[in-house]
Each structure stands twice: as structure tokens, then as C-alpha cells.
Amino acid sequence: MFVLNRFNLLIAGSACVLILNGCSFSDSSGSISDSIGSISDSSSSFSGGSAKYESDVEDYTYAYLKSTSGTTDYADFQKGLSDIAKKRGISDWESDDHTYKGIGKALKKARIEGVGYETYKKNFADSDTTKMKQIQQGYDSQD
Amino acid sequence: MKRFLTLLAVLLGNTANAYTFQYLYIEANEGSSSGGHVAVQFGDDVFHYQFKNGLIRLFKQDAEGFRFDYRVLQNRTLHVADVDVSAATFSLLQDHFKLLFWQQDRQFKQLQAAEKDHQLLEWLLHSHTTPPSSLQIPGYIPHPSPLPEGEGIFKLPGAGLFFNDSDFAPVGQLTEPHGDCQTKASAKSILASLRTQLALQHGNGFLQRRKVELTTAIQHLSAVTNGRLSERYTDLLNGLLALRVIEETRPLTSDACHTLTGPEGHLDPQKTERLNNLHRQLMQSAQNLAVSKRPDWGYALLVTMSRLITLQQTLQSGQWVFVDDFSADSTVIAAEDMMRFTDELSVQRKKAETDWQQQWQSLGNTELDEQHYSQLEVSANRYHEWLVSNNRQTLRYHGEQALPTKAINLPTIALPKFSSQQLQQALHQQVLDTQQLTQQLEQNYAYHLLTRNCVTEIFHTINQALGAETQQRLGGVIDEHLNIVPFTAFAMVQASYLVKHITVLPSHRQQQLAKQYEQEFPPLVYARESNVVSASLYDYNPNDAWFVFFTDDALLLRPVFGAINSVAGVGQSLFGLVKSPFDEGQLLATGMRGLLMSLPELAFINMRKGSYKFLSPDSASQENLPGQ
Numbered sequence: 001m002f003v004l005n006r007f008n009l010l011i012a013g014s015a016c017v018l019i020l021n022g023c024s025f026s027d028s029s030g031s032i033s034d035s036i037g038s039i040s041d042s043s044s045s046f047s048g049g050s051a052k053y054e055s056d057v058e059d060y061t062y063a064y065l066k067s068t069s070g071t072t073d074y075a076d077f078q079k080g081l082s083d084i085a086k087k088r089g090i091s092d093w094e095s096d097d098h099t100y101k102g103i104g105k106a107l108k109k110a111r112i113e114g115v116g117y118e119t120y121k122k123n124f125a126d127s128d129t130t131k132m133k134q135i136q137q138g139y140d141s142q143d
Numbered sequence: 144m145k146r147f148l149t150l151l152a153v154l155l156g157n158t159a160n161a162y163t164f165q166y167l168y169i170e171a172n173e174g175s176s177s178g179g180h181v182a183v184q185f186g187d188d189v190f191h192y193q194f195k196n197g198l199i200r201l202f203k204q205d206a207e208g209f210r211f212d213y214r215v216l217q218n219r220t221l222h223v224a225d226v227d228v229s230a231a232t233f234s235l236l237q238d239h240f241k242l243l244f245w246q247q248d249r250q251f252k253q254l255q256a257a258e259k260d261h262q263l264l265e266w267l268l269h270s271h272t273t274p275p276s277s278l279q280i281p282g283y284i285p286h287p288s289p290l291p292e293g294e295g296i297f298k299l300p301g302a303g304l305f306f307n308d309s310d311f312a313p314v315g316q317l318t319e320p321h322g323d324c325q326t327k328a329s330a331k332s333i334l335a336s337l338r339t340q341l342a343l344q345h346g347n348g349f350l351q352r353r354k355v356e357l358t359t360a361i362q363h364l365s366a367v368t369n370g371r372l373s374e375r376y377t378d379l380l381n382g383l384l385a386l387r388v389i390e391e392t393r394p395l396t397s398d399a400c401h402t403l404t405g406p407e408g409h410l411d412p413q414k415t416e417r418l419n420n421l422h423r424q425l426m427q428s429a430q431n432l433a434v435s436k437r438p439d440w441g442y443a444l445l446v447t448m449s450r451l452i453t454l455q456q457t458l459q460s461g462q463w464v465f466v467d468d469f470s471a472d473s474t475v476i477a478a479e480d481m482m483r484f485t486d487e488l489s490v491q492r493k494k495a496e497t498d499w500q501q502q503w504q505s506l507g508n509t510e511l512d513e514q515h516y517s518q519l520e521v522s523a524n525r526y527h528e529w530l531v532s533n534n535r536q537t538l539r540y541h542g543e544q545a546l547p548t549k550a551i552n553l554p555t556i557a558l559p560k561f562s563s564q565q566l567q568q569a570l571h572q573q574v575l576d577t578q579q580l581t582q583q584l585e586q587n588y589a590y591h592l593l594t595r596n597c598v599t600e601i602f603h604t605i606n607q608a609l610g611a612e613t614q615q616r617l618g619g620v621i622d623e624h625l626n627i628v629p630f631t632a633f634a635m636v637q638a639s640y641l642v643k644h645i646t647v648l649p650s651h652r653q654q655q656l657a658k659q660y661e662q663e664f665p666p667l668v669y670a671r672e673s674n675v676v677s678a679s680l681y682d683y684n685p686n687d688a689w690f691v692f693f694t695d696d697a698l699l700l701r702p703v704f705g706a707i708n709s710v711a712g713v714g715q716s717l718f719g720l721v722k723s724p725f726d727e728g729q730l731l732a733t734g735m736r737g738l739l740m741s742l743p744e745l746a747f748i749n750m751r752k753g754s755y756k757f758l759s760p761d762s763a764s765q766e767n768l769p770g771q
Binding site: 046047048049050052053059060062063064066067075076078079080082086087088089090091092094095096126 | 187205207241242244245246249252371374424427428431432435436437438439442443446447513514516517518520521544545546
């Protein structure tokens with residue numbers, strides 16, 4: 001009887017542990033996590049194309065603006081942009097106008113206006129007039 | 144009554160501009176989330192919390208990939224609750240999940256960078272015996288001490304496209320890899336042209352000036368790290384190597400590219416024109432990158448030059464040449480598995496061939512930009528991998544990169560000028576900073592089975608996003624402290640939120656089984672498919688612990704089947720015990736896991752469903768495709 005009770009307890013215990021263990025383990029690490037997926041995958045990294053890339057840049061920039069107080073570390077910001085672009089197969093993100101449109105959208109979303117906006121625009125674009133125009137386009141495209 | 148009125152208010156508010164987000168409950172199975180899992184979906188993005196290194200982190204995944212992973216490969220049934228909300232509520236929730244994801248991503252990257260800095264500082268301190276004056280020679284400098292081992296900690300991504308480790312090692316110590324990537328002529332033509340362009344734009348001594356600039360920047364790197372020393376150092380080194388490639392008109396390494404031979408991929412004038420346009424575009428990029436202020440311009444320049452060279456070779460030879468885009472730690476399928484899963488893998492091989500054909504055939508339709516070229520490169524790499532796997536009897540299955548990352552170990556062609564005292568001080572400060580960062584992360588994200596798991600965090604995030612308006616906007620508030628189990632939490636979502644519709648997406652095996660029941664004599668199907676021995680819908684997956692009976696469609700017999708599965712688990716454990724001196728106890732651990740997974744079945748709780756290792760969306764039925 002005692003043995004049977006202990007057995008029931010074991011079953012109940014293991015059931016509880018398993019039921020409560022409701023979380024996936026992330027096995028992603030290093031470069032594998034950046035990989036496109038298995039060889040069977042249908043290029044999911046490229047799904048959504050440029051629009052998805054622009055949206056990622058917007059979200060990343062918005063989060064960066066929201067969590068940065070004081071001076072913006074532009075080199076650190078650019079490294080983050082490189083990571084996003086890398087996953088989408090873009091090495092020269094500076095020549096991709098979606099990068100700057102995404103930044104412009106994020107500035108609007110973060111409700112940055114006036115002198116603050118002009119400063120960010122100039123710094124993100126490194127004073128390049130074409131890039132500043134693209135940021136403005138992204139900014140104006142948002143309601 | 145009050146609840147009814149709230150729901151009515153939410154309903155009326157939402158119908159004006161109704162949006163839907165999905166709450167997903169994923170059923171239990173053997174594996175990482177054995178008790179089930181939960182996630183939320185906004186549009187194409189799925190957000191879910193996963194356990195990693197003792198912490199619970201928010202992950203973002205595209206919906207198609209997420210559903211394929213859980214529903215097909217992990218063979219779990221998904222329950223999807225469509226929750227109706229207003230456009231404003233949808234935005235608030237979606238924006239909050241996104242914000243949290245990117246903020247967390249940045250925090251974890253900071254920790255990763257701090258760990259790299261620590262290793263670099265330790266190594267520099269340890270090897271601080273060589274006089275600084277000898278550290279500036281642009282060539283080989285013997286390593287004063289071995290570089291620390293680690294997962295890509297001291298690697299230069301991209302540099303491996305043009306350099307081998309043997310280029311920086313004493314003669315005879317390392318052998319060069321073998322391959323048939325011969326790009327001497329193309330490299331000479333492209334890089335000479337790039338060098339001329341740079342000289343025209345920035346003067347004759349441009350390359351030399353830039354190299355001095357980079358070497359000086361390395362020597363004057365600040366030991367006060369702020370989590371950026373290692374990153375800054377490797378970026379500058381990559382810049383130096385990229386310039387050296389141009390200066391020496393260096394070809395790609397012999398294993399950095401491959402040719403797709405055969406009649407496929409014929410280049411007609413229209414396709415050639417597209418490639419020529421891309422060639423011009425990449426040449427412009429290379430010129431811009433050489434003077435760029437972005438920190439990692441060196442890596443980008445190495446990738447761009449490698450693609451320019453392969454493009455040039457393609458245009459000249461009329462045969463497709465691509466850079467190898469697999470990472471060094473790609474998952475490789477051994478010959479044994481290739482034999483065992485021949486059917487599944489042949490579907491994937493066919494798919495790779497079709498994808499490649501579609502990619503190059505559609506080349507003439509649209510203008511080719513870098514992103515499109517990356518896609519073409521990926522599909523070509525996949526197809527090529529299948530072609531060469533015939534002779535090699537192995538296949539790199541997982542690990543392709545959208546941009547090539549072929550790396551070399553850190554070459555000590557230039558080192559920062561730090562005194563021992565500076566290094567010791569920096570290391571001391573770095574340890575303190577890392578400790579603080581780690582404590583902060585543990586405080587915010589430490590996993591706890593009962594109080595902070597993937598279920599609690601989803602509700603916590605939802606409640607945080609909507610604050611005091613949660614009730615008004617969703618129709619109810621779910622207390623994250625009281626809802627910790629995936630199964631019961633889903634019932635709570637149905638009861639509390641304004642759920643418009645519930646969809647059950649059966650697991651891959653269940654869906655195939657339903658078809659067989661329609662087409663064949665049901666008792667026969669049941670008898671055949673109930674166990675792994677005679678099942679036609681399941682081939683043993685080595686990732687699954689041993690079991691005999693599937694228990695997801697056997698409610699009454701579940702305890703009996705569970706008992707037999709438990710015996711299988713005991714059997715595998717005993718076999719594993721005997722084998723443990725040879726496999727470090729891996730089989731024993733799998734057997735124990737199998738036993739643990741089978742015990743709940745004695746109490747009518749289903750666990751064992753089996754999983755699939757090599758299914759592709761094409762080998763799953765049309766209805767079973769992700770997103771359906």
C-alpha cells in the first residue's frame with residue numbers, strides 16, 4: 001500500500017512538473033540564431049522584403065529613442081542597424097533609402113519635434129542632404 | 144451584469160474599427176516546452192517568452208515560421224483565440240511588445256559585449272610581454288599567448304572570405320583549406336578598378352592614409368570599455384584587412400565560393416543587364432563603404448567585394464558563381480541520417496531545386512537590389528549543397544546566413560597600446576560593470592517556474608501595456624500571478640477577453656490521420672497508426688525518447704499505453720547506462736526523459752506525440768501549411 005501511494009505521488013508529481021513547465025527553451029545561439037533557418041525553409045528571412053526591413057528599423061529606432069537618456073551613442077545605434085540589415089541580406093544599409101525612412105517614422109512616432117527633430121535628423125543622416133530628405137519623407141508619411 | 148455591460152461596451156467600441164490579435168496555446172509534447180507553450184500574434188509577428196540561460200526572454204518570430212516549427216516539426220496542436228480589440232488597443236499592445244523586445248535585445252547584447260570585452264582584456268593582460276613597438280607591423284606577429292577558446296568570441300566575420308588563418312600563422316603550422324574557388328582574374332579586375340576609383344576620388348595615397356588612420360585608432364583605443372572595446376577592435380581590424388584586400392588585389396579563398404555548373408541558370412541579355420546594373424550598384428557601395436563612418440564598414444566592404452568578384456566571374460564565364468554563405472557552425476546531417484530520412488530529404492532536395500530555378504528565372508522581371516541578390520545567393524547555396532552532398536555524404540542543413548560571415552581567428556596585426564596598469568584597472572572596472580549588468584538582468588528576467596514563466600510574462604506584458612484600461616479595452620483582466628499554466632490560461636483567455644473565434648489547428652500527425660480515417664477502414668487505421676512500429680505517418684526521430692504508443696488519440700487506453708511507454712523509457716535508460724562510458728550519458732538522459740514524459744500518461748495526461756526532424760512545408764499537406 002505504501003509503495004502504491006509513493007508511486008501515485010511520483011506520477012502526480014511528474015505530471016505537475018511537466019504541466020507547469022510551460023516554457024520553450026531557446027536553443028538559438030550565435031550565428032545559428034542569425035541563420036535563415038533550415039535548408040528546407042523558404043527564405044523566411046526575406047519575407048516581407050523592404051517593407052519589413054523598414055518596419056524593423058522603425059521599431060528598433062523607436063525603442064532606442066525611448067530607452068536612451070542623455071547623449072545618443074550613434075556608433076552603438078549603427079551597430080544595431082547593421083544587425084537588422086544583416087538578417088535581411090543588406091550589407092550597405094547606408095545606401096538603402098528604407099533605412100532612413102524607417103528612422104523618420106520612428107522620430108515621428110516618438111513625437112520628436114522642432115529643434116530636437118532637426119538635430120536627430122542631421123545626426124542620423126550625418127548631414128547628408130539625400131538621407132535627411134529620406135528621413136523627412138518617413139516622418140511626413142506618418143499621421 | 145457588470146461584466147455583461149463591460150463586454151457590451153468593448154464590443155460596441157470595437158465594432159467601429161475592429162482589429163484582431165491572436166492568443167496561441169500550444170499543446171504539450173516531449174521536448175523543450177513539455178507542459179505546453181503560449182504566445183501572442185499581431186499581424187505577421189508572434190511574440191513569446193522563452194527560457195535561456197536561467198532567464199526568461201521575449202522573442203519575436205514570423206508567424207509562418209513559428210507555426211511550422213510548433214505545429215509541423217514539433218507535432219503539437221495549436222489553439223488560437225482571436226481577440227477582438229479596437230485599432231487603438233491593437234496598436235498599444237503591438238507597440239508595447241515590440242518596444243520590450245528591442246529594449247531587451249539591446250540589454251542582452253550589452254551583456255554579450257561586456258563578456259567579450261572581459262575575455263579580450265584578460266588576453267591582452269596575459270600577453271602583455273611583447274614590446275609595443277613590434278605590435279604595429281602590418282604582417283605576422285607571433286601570438287604571445289594562445290587566444291581564448293570560445294564560441295566565436297575572437298573571430299573576424301567576413302575576413303575569411305579573403306584570408307585563411309594560415310596567412311597569419313608561422314609557416315607550416317596551419318594548412319590552407321582546399322576548394323575550387325578560383326577567382327584570381329576576376330579579383331584582379333574588380334579590385335584594381337576599385338583602387339583606381341578610390342585614388343581618383345580621394346587621392347593616390349588614400350589606402351595608405353586610411354590604414355595609418357585605422358592602425359592609430361587601434362593603438363589609441365580606450366581601455367575604459369563601456370562594453371565596446373572588443374567590438375571596436377574587431378571592427379577596426381576588419382577595416383584594415385578590407386583595405387589590404389584592395390591593396391593586394393586578393394582573390395577569394397579557395398573554399399569561399401562555388402560554381403553551379405550545368406545547363407540551368409542560362410543568362411539571357413535581360414538577366415545579364417540586371418546583373419550588370421547590380422554590379423554597378425555594388426561597385427558604388429564599395430566606394431562609399433571605404434570612406435564610411437559606420438563602425439563596421441570593414442565587414443560590409445569585405446562582403447560587397449566578395450559579391451562583386453563572384454558577379455564578375457558569373458558575367459565573364461556565363462556560369463553562376465556564388466559566395467558560400469553557410470556559417471562555420473552549421474548543423475550537418477550525417478550519412479546515416481541521410482539514408483534513414485531519404486523520403487523526407489528528397490522532398491527538400493526537390494524544393495531547393497525548384498526554389499533556385501524560380502529565383503533565377505524571375506531575375507529578368509524586376510530590378511535586382513542587394514536584398515534580392517542575397518535571396519538568390521541563399522537559394523543557390525541550398526541547391527548547390529544538395530548537389531555536392533551526393534559525393535560528400537553529408538549535408539549542411541542549418542546555418543545559412545543572409546550575408547556571408549566566413550570568419551578567421553583574430554590576427555594580431557595591430558594591438559592596442561595599453562600598459563599593464565591600464566589593463567588591470569580596466570579589467571577591474573569591467574568586472575564590476577558586468578556584475579551590475581548581470582544582476583540587473585537577473586532581477587528583471589530571472590525565470591521562476593511559478594512566478595515568472597512564459598505564461599505569466601505574456602499577461603504581465605498585456606496588463607502593463609494597457610494599464611488601468613485593461614478591463615475596458617479587453618473585456619477583462621487576467622491576473623498574471625494566478626495564471627501560470629498554459630492549458631488553464633487559455634481557458635481564462637476565453638472566459639475573460641472578448642474572444643471572437645477559437646480555431647484548433649491539429650498537429651501534423653493528427654491532420655494526416657484524419658485523412659486516413661476518411662479514406663480507409665478506421666479500425667485498421669487506428670491499429671496501424673497507434674504505435675511507432677507499424678505507423679506509416681511517423682519514422683523514428685532520434686530526438687524523441689523511445690516510446691511505443693501515441694497517446695494523443697487514446698484517451699481510455701492512455702494509462703495502459705503510458706505504462707508500456709514507461710517500460711520503453713526504462714529500457715532506453717538501462718541501455719543508456721551501459722553505453723554511458725561511450726556517449727557521456729546522452730542516451731541515459733534521453734531514456735530518463737522518456738520515462739518522465741510517460742508517467743503523466745498513467746494519469747490520463749497526454750504527452751507522447753512524436754516529432755518530425757526533416758519535414759518541409761512541401762512535404763506537409765497543403766492544409767497543414769503554416770498559417771492555414
